Amino acid sequence: MRVGQNPAKFVNQVARPERITVAILNYIPFLSGFYAEMLDVLRTCLDSVRQDAGLPFDLLVFDNGSCAEVQDYLLGEQRAGHIQYLILSEKNLGKGGAWNIILSGAPGEIIAYADNDVLFYPGWLSESVRLLETFPRVGMVTSRPFITKREYLTHTLAWAQSNPEVQVEEGKFIPWETYYEFARSLGQEPEVIRQDFEKDSCFRLTYRGVSAIAGASHWQFVAYKSVLAEFLPFDMNRPMGQVKQLDERMNQAGYLRLMLTEPRVMNMSNTLRGIRYPEAPTTPRVSRRLWDWSPLRAVLLSLHDAIFRLYFNR
Amino acid sequence: MRIGQNPARIDTPAYTPQKIGLASLVFIPHLEGYFQQSLSILRAHLMSLHAHTQEPFDLLVFDNGSCREVKDFLNEMQVAGWIRWLVSSEVNLGKTGALNWILAALPNPIVGYADSDVFFRRGWLQASLDILEGFPQVGIVTAQPCFFDILRGEGRAAAHVFTPEQIEPYTPEAWVVEEYCRGINAPADLRQRYLSTPLPLVRNAQGVAAVLGASHMQFIAYREVLQQVLPLPATRGLSPEEDRVFNQRIDDLGYLHLSTSRPLVVHMGNTIDPHLQPEVEAALGTAISASPQLSLPSGGSLPRRWLGRLAKARPFKRYFLQLYNALYEIYSER
Numbered sequence: 001m002r003v004g005q006n007p008a009k010f011v012n013q014v015a016r017p018e019r020i021t022v023a024i025l026n027y028i029p030f031l032s033g034f035y036a037e038m039l040d041v042l043r044t045c046l047d048s049v050r051q052d053a054g055l056p057f058d059l060l061v062f063d064n065g066s067c068a069e070v071q072d073y074l075l076g077e078q079r080a081g082h083i084q085y086l087i088l089s090e091k092n093l094g095k096g097g098a099w100n101i102i103l104s105g106a107p108g109e110i111i112a113y114a115d116n117d118v119l120f121y122p123g124w125l126s127e128s129v130r131l132l133e134t135f136p137r138v139g140m141v142t143s144r145p146f147i148t149k150r151e152y153l154t155h156t157l158a159w160a161q162s163n164p165e166v167q168v169e170e171g172k173f174i175p176w177e178t179y180y181e182f183a184r185s186l187g188q189e190p191e192v193i194r195q196d197f198e199k200d201s202c203f204r205l206t207y208r209g210v211s212a213i214a215g216a217s218h219w220q221f222v223a224y225k226s227v228l229a230e231f232l233p234f235d236m237n238r239p240m241g242q243v244k245q246l247d248e249r250m251n252q253a254g255y256l257r258l259m260l261t262e263p264r265v266m267n268m269s270n271t272l273r274g275i276r277y278p279e280a281p282t283t284p285r286v287s288r289r290l291w292d293w294s295p296l297r298a299v300l301l302s303l304h305d306a307i308f309r310l311y312f313n314r
Numbered sequence: 315m316r317i318g319q320n321p322a323r324i325d326t327p328a329y330t331p332q333k334i335g336l337a338s339l340v341f342i343p344h345l346e347g348y349f350q351q352s353l354s355i356l357r358a359h360l361m362s363l364h365a366h367t368q369e370p371f372d373l374l375v376f377d378n379g380s381c382r383e384v385k386d387f388l389n390e391m392q393v394a395g396w397i398r399w400l401v402s403s404e405v406n407l408g409k410t411g412a413l414n415w416i417l418a419a420l421p422n423p424i425v426g427y428a429d430s431d432v433f434f435r436r437g438w439l440q441a442s443l444d445i446l447e448g449f450p451q452v453g454i455v456t457a458q459p460c461f462f463d464i465l466r467g468e469g470r471a472a473a474h475v476f477t478p479e480q481i482e483p484y485t486p487e488a489w490v491v492e493e494y495c496r497g498i499n500a501p502a503d504l505r506q507r508y509l510s511t512p513l514p515l516v517r518n519a520q521g522v523a524a525v526l527g528a529s530h531m532q533f534i535a536y537r538e539v540l541q542q543v544l545p546l547p548a549t550r551g552l553s554p555e556e557d558r559v560f561n562q563r564i565d566d567l568g569y570l571h572l573s574t575s576r577p578l579v580v581h582m583g584n585t586i587d588p589h590l591q592p593e594v595e596a597a598l599g600t601a602i603s604a605s606p607q608l609s610l611p612s613g614g615s616l617p618r619r620w621l622g623r624l625a626k627a628r629p630f631k632r633y634f635l636q637l638y639n640a641l642y643e644i645y646s647e648r
Binding site (some may be wrong): 075 | 319321329346348350389392393395399405411418585621625634635638
C-alpha cells in the first residue's frame with residue numbers, strides 16, 4: 001500500500017531532452033573474426049561523436065543484442081555520463097526493427113543517426129544541421145560526400161534544376177583523397193577505386209550561399225523526426241540489407257537527399273586501419289557536486305529518510 | 315577499413331516482435347524514505363507479470379533515471395532473460411516524458427503499460443483482451459474495476475457508444491473495494507463513498523462485462539490508438555494534470571475507457587501490504603518479510619531524539635517537509 005506521499009509529485013520541472021538526439025545503432029555479437037576489433041571501433045565512434053559536434057545533443061545508443069563484454073562497456077559509458085539513453089535489446093531486431101524503436105522513440109526534434117562504425121570529425125553536426133535548415137523539404141543529410149546511386153537522386157535533381165535559386169553543377173567535386181579513403185574503407189582495391197574515380201561525377205547544388213552534394217545514405221544521416229515518422233514502421237525481418245528502402249522511399253516521397261561537401265564523418269568498417277583521427281580530444285573535467293561526496297550524501301539521505309518516517313510512516 | 319564480409323549479411327531472420335508488447339516504467343532515485351521498499355516492489359511487479367501472463371509478449375522496461383542499485387538489478391533481470399528491451403535514461407524525463415517514448419517506440423500492435431508498483435494476477439491479460447477485442451471503439455482497458463473517474467464526469471465517448479439502458483449498476487464485493495482503498499491508502503470518507511456507490515457496467519453480445527472507466531496506472535490498448543494522442547505534455551516529474559491529458563485525448567477521439575469487473579491487477583504502492591504478502595511470495599517463489607514498521611527517529615542517538623522532538627513542534631513541520639523535498643530533488647537529479 002502507499003505510505004506517505006511520493007516526492008516525485010513535488011518535482012516542478014524535469015529534464016528537457018535536447019533538440020537533437022544522436023542515435024548510434026550497435027551490434028557486436030562476439031569479439032572474434034569479423035568483429036575482433038569492433039569494440040575498439042565502437043569506442044572510437046563514441047569518443048569522436050562527443051568531440052566538438054558543434055551543437056548540443058543527447059546521445060542514444062541502441063544495442064541490438066551484443067555480447068556481454070560490449071554491453072558491459074556501454075553500461076560503463078552510461079554510468080560515466082557519456083550516454084543519455086541506453087537501450088539494450090535482448091535479441092537482434094535487425095537494423096530495420098531497431099530503427100522502428102529508435103526513430104519513433106528518440107525524444108529529439110532532429111535525429112542524427114549513425115551505424116556503430118562511424119568516425120566523427122569536429123563540426124559534423126552543426127554543418128549537417130545547417131544544410132537541413134537551409135534547403136527546403138530536406139529528407140536526410142549525410143555528413144560527408146561520396147558517390148551514391150543516381151536512381152535515388154531523381155527528386156533532388158528535379159527540384160534543383162527547376163528552381164532558379166539553385167545553381168546546379170556536375171563534375172568531380174569530391175577530391176581524390178576524400179574519394180579514396182571512403183572507397184578503401186569499404187574494402188575496395190586501389191586499382192578499382194582509381195578506375196571508378198576516373199569515370200564518376202557528382203552534382204553540387206548551391207542554394208542561398210550554401211553548397212551540398214546531391215545524395216545521402218542510410219549508414220549516417222541527420223533528419224527531422226517528423227519526416228522520418230512518415231516512413232515508419234519499416235517492415236524488415238532480416239538483420240541487414242533492406243535499409244536501402246529509406247533512401248528509395250525518401251526520394252519517391254519528394255524529399256531532398258543531401259551530403260556535406262567536406263568529409264565530417266568517416267566509415268571505419270570493422271577495423272581502425274587507415275583511419276585519419278580527429279584532433280586529440282581534451283578530457284572534459286568531470287564536475288562533481290558537493291552533495292555527491294559520499295559522507296555528505298549518506299548524512300543527507302539519512303536525514304531525508306528520518307523526515308519521511310516522522311511524518312509519513314504511520 | 316572493412317576486412318572480410320560482415321556475417322550479419324547472411325540471410326538469417328531477425329527477431330519479429332510478438333503481437334503484444336508490455337511496458338513498465340521505473341523510477342526509484344534512491345532506496346531511502348518513501349522508496350525504501352521499492353526494489354522489493356519492483357521485483358514483485360516483474361515476477362508477477364511473468365508468472366501470471368500466459369500469452370507471449372515482449373517486455374520493455376523504461377528506467378527513468380533510477381539509482382545504481384536499481385539499474386544493476388534491471389540489468390541482471392535482462393541478462394536472465396526477463397526483459398526484452400531495457401531503456402535506461404540518465405535523467406528523469408517525468409512520467410509523461412517517458413510515456414511519450416514508450417508508447418511511440420513499442421513496435422507491437424497491442425501495447426500494455428503499467429507503473430512499476432502494479433501486481434499482476436493470473437488471467438489479467440486474457441480478461442483485458444476479451445474487452446479490448448470484444449467492444450467497439452475501445453481506447454484503453456485496465457485490469458481492475460475503475461473507482462476513480464479521472465475524467466471527472468466530463469467523459470463523452472461512452473455516451474456515443476452505449477444508451478443509458480445498456481449501463482447497469484454494479485456493486486463489487488466489499489473486499490474488492492477494500493483492496494483498492496488499501497492500495498492508495500484512501501481516507502475513511504473516500505472508502506465509504508466507494509463502498510456505497512455502484513459502478514457503471516456494460517456487457518457485449520457475448521456477455522463480456524466491462525466497467526466504464528480506466529486508469530493510466532495500468533492499461534492495454536491498440537498501438538494505432540495510442541499513436542493518436544502523442545506527444546503528451548511532459549514538464550513535471552509526476553503530475554496528475556499531465557496524466558489526465560492522456561485520458562482526455564483518448565476520450566476526445568471517441569475511444570472508450572473500460573476496465574475489468576474483477577481486480578486482476580493490484581496497486582502495491584511503496585510497501586507490500588500484509589494481505590498481499592501470500593500472493594507476492596507465491597509469485598516470487600520465496601518468503602519475504604512483512605512490511606516492517608519503520609522505527610521513528612525519536613529513539614536512538616541524541617541527534618535522532620532531538621530531531622524527533624523538533625518534528626513534533628508544529629511550526630517545524632513545514633520546514634522539515636521543505637527540506638525533505640529539497641533533498642529528494644537533489645538526489646533524484648543526475
